[in-house]
Amino acid sequence: MMNVQAVKVIYKYEMLRAWDTLLQSFASPVISTVLYFVVFGSAIGGRIESIEGVSYGAFIVPGLIMLALLTQSVSNASFGIYFPRFTGTIYETLSAPISYIEIILGYVGAAASKSFIIGLIILATAGFFVELNVVHPIWMMGFLILTCISFSLLGFIIGLWAESFEQLQLIPLLVITPLVFLGGSFYTIDMLPPAWQTVSLFNPVVYLVSGFRWSFYEVSDVSVHISLLMVLLFASICLTIVWWMFKTGYRLKH
Amino acid sequence: MNSVISVTNLSKVYGGGHRALNDVSLDIRAGEILALLGPNGAGKTTLISIICGIVNPTEGSVIVDGHDIIDEYRITRSKIGLVPQELTLSMFVSVWDTICFSRGLFGKKPDPAYLEQLLKDLSLWDKKDNDILTLSGGMKRRVLIAKALSHEPEILFLDEPTAGVDVELRKDMWDLVEKLRQSGVTIILTTHYIEEAEEIADRVGVINKGELIVIDEKEALKHKLGKRQMIVELEESISSIPQSLTLWSLELSSEGDQLTYTYDSHSEHTGIAELLRAIDQAGLLLKDVNTSQSSLEDIFINLVNTPSQVS
Numbered sequence: 001m002m003n004v005q006a007v008k009v010i011y012k013y014e015m016l017r018a019w020d021t022l023l024q025s026f027a028s029p030v031i032s033t034v035l036y037f038v039v040f041g042s043a044i045g046g047r048i049e050s051i052e053g054v055s056y057g058a059f060i061v062p063g064l065i066m067l068a069l070l071t072q073s074v075s076n077a078s079f080g081i082y083f084p085r086f087t088g089t090i091y092e093t094l095s096a097p098i099s100y101i102e103i104i105l106g107y108v109g110a111a112a113s114k115s116f117i118i119g120l121i122i123l124a125t126a127g128f129f130v131e132l133n134v135v136h137p138i139w140m141m142g143f144l145i146l147t148c149i150s151f152s153l154l155g156f157i158i159g160l161w162a163e164s165f166e167q168l169q170l171i172p173l174l175v176i177t178p179l180v181f182l183g184g185s186f187y188t189i190d191m192l193p194p195a196w197q198t199v200s201l202f203n204p205v206v207y208l209v210s211g212f213r214w215s216f217y218e219v220s221d222v223s224v225h226i227s228l229l230m231v232l233l234f235a236s237i238c239l240t241i242v243w244w245m246f247k248t249g250y251r252l253k254h
Numbered sequence: 255m256n257s258v259i260s261v262t263n264l265s266k267v268y269g270g271g272h273r274a275l276n277d278v279s280l281d282i283r284a285g286e287i288l289a290l291l292g293p294n295g296a297g298k299t300t301l302i303s304i305i306c307g308i309v310n311p312t313e314g315s316v317i318v319d320g321h322d323i324i325d326e327y328r329i330t331r332s333k334i335g336l337v338p339q340e341l342t343l344s345m346f347v348s349v350w351d352t353i354c355f356s357r358g359l360f361g362k363k364p365d366p367a368y369l370e371q372l373l374k375d376l377s378l379w380d381k382k383d384n385d386i387l388t389l390s391g392g393m394k395r396r397v398l399i400a401k402a403l404s405h406e407p408e409i410l411f412l413d414e415p416t417a418g419v420d421v422e423l424r425k426d427m428w429d430l431v432e433k434l435r436q437s438g439v440t441i442i443l444t445t446h447y448i449e450e451a452e453e454i455a456d457r458v459g460v461i462n463k464g465e466l467i468v469i470d471e472k473e474a475l476k477h478k479l480g481k482r483q484m485i486v487e488l489e490e491s492i493s494s495i496p497q498s499l500t501l502w503s504l505e506l507s508s509e510g511d512q513l514t515y516t517y518d519s520h521s522e523h524t525g526i527a528e529l530l531r532a533i534d535q536a537g538l539l540l541k542d543v544n545t546s547q548s549s550l551e552d553i554f555i556n557l558v559n560t561p562s563q564v565s
């Protein structure tokens with residue numbers, strides 16, 4: 001039998017935490033997105049012709065949303081579980097009658113919800129700058145939700161693994177940010193030299209951005225089905241790692 | 255009496271190879287107050303942490319109210335409340351929010367009336383909207399107690415509840431413990447203060463270097479391990495103990511005016527009458543006679559400092 005109350009309170013208090021730091025949680029990703037818009041969309045975009053029939057400003061919207069989703073999911077989820085480990089309050093969760101699945105549902109669910117809300121806010125913000133038209137809204141929502149969940153899982157893993165605040169920042173800084181910037185948010189892959197095109201295919205973010213962009217404009221670097229497959233694959237790898245971590249009590253129980 | 259917690263051959267070896275618990279077995283009785291005594295690093299917190307599910311045991315098993323703590327952790331953990339040794343609290347949450355969180359975490363539906371009463375009992379009601387950050391250390395400890403009791407546990411672990419606590423809070427705490435016991439809650443506490451164990455516990459267990467060296471009723475322990483001493487004050491000092499008194503292995507004070515006789519309080523034959531007669535026959539004049547019984551503290555120090563085990 002599930003401990004529904006526990007999932008509810010973990011979720012609720014994680015969301016409350018975001019509410020308390022509203023500015024940091026919701027405003028800062030929106031502000032940085034607006035800045036990207038001003039710089040890339042208007043200043044530079046004005047000199048770039050439309051890409052495959054889509055104006056540059058509109059073209060970068062899906063990539064910008066992904067950029068925010070990935071970084072926010074990872075930082076929210078990693079912080080959410082790292083902090084109680086750091087302060088020691090995790091003792092209570094460990095001594096409570098809850099399963100690992102419930103802990104994940106609470107923490108990852110909250111982190112994913114937060115980034116989902118951020119994604120929607122950015123989408124709405126973008127609507128002020130460019131004319132948006134979403135050809136496949138269901139696919140769009142699907143990609144949005146799957147991305148929030150899988151990268152929140154990744155953040156959760158980082159939060160369990162990290163043993164200091166430096167380590168907590170390390171992976172986002174060294175791995176996620178480069179992957180995201182090289183993930184085709186601001187360009188299509190075929191704009192790159194052939195060698196880099198091949199390298200890009202090893203970057204999971206390319207598939208995300210491509211699939212997400214396809215749901216807007218039917219313009220993509222790789223087939224949308226391959227994109228979906230890659231996202232699901234990524235999510236299941238993260239799930240497996242989390243499951244293993246809990247099973248062995250990794251960094252949680254001595 | 256039926257046992258509510260059964261610990262069998264429990265051992266814990268931490269990652270670094272340190273054996274914190276070694277083959278510990280004990281039964282905790284329903285409704286009792288058990289005090290666990292032991293020096294720093296003895297393994298008290300480790301034992302509690304295993305029972306509560308925070309630390310994995312290396313060997314052995316723990317049964318809580320008939321359920322295994324690993325296979326049936328949902329049942330066992332929902333019966334247990336834990337007040338940890340360290341003041342581990344989320345600082346930016348209000349008192350009210352944190353106890354609602356704790357209650358929910360343990361799967362209980364919200365019950366504002368119960369929680370209100372709980373905070374009132376702990377004199378925290380007027381602080382309910384304050385952030386934990388703004389509370390004093392003693393109040394934070396009360397919050398930890400409130401969190402542990404928020405889900406109405408049947409068993410309460412208090413890991414050094416009186417560390418850093420003033421006299422008044424300590425008294426409040428013992429009143430609360432007494433009240434809980436009357437409502438049928440089993441209470442296990444660890445402490446370094448032996449007077450505390452002596453005052454409120456029914457039974458006392460002593461842990462040293464990962465081993466449970468003794469566990470018994472407080473009074474039985476004093477009776478069994480305690481020594482009685484008889485001090486005989488003499489009218490006139492002597493320089494050595496007379497030959498005729500060697501049988502009693504007396505100790506002579508440095509001034510030569512006191513003889514101390516140590517005897518087992520529960521032995522059939524204490525030998526007091528014969529000793530007094532022999533003193534008389536040796537021609538010594540008695541000024542006064544005192545007897546004293548060792549406190550739990552003496553017993554404790556004695557146990558922890560002697561390597562041999564008590565059966």
Ligand SMILES: Nc1ncnc2c1ncn2[C@@H]1O[C@H](COP(=O)(O)OP(=O)(O)OP(=O)(O)O)[C@@H](O)[C@H]1O
Pocket residue numbers: 254268269270272273274292293294295296297298299300301339
């Ligand atoms: N996480 C850990 N990793 C390695 N060793 C540990 C860990 N926790 C405790 N120990 C060691 O296990 C031993 C028992 O520690 P424990 O905290 O159970 O003692 P204690 O009886 O509660 O002491 P105190 O009275 O100081 O609270 C100590 O030697 C301690 O250093």
Ligand SMILES: [Mg+2]
Pocket residue numbers: 298299300339413
């Ligand atoms: Mg301890």
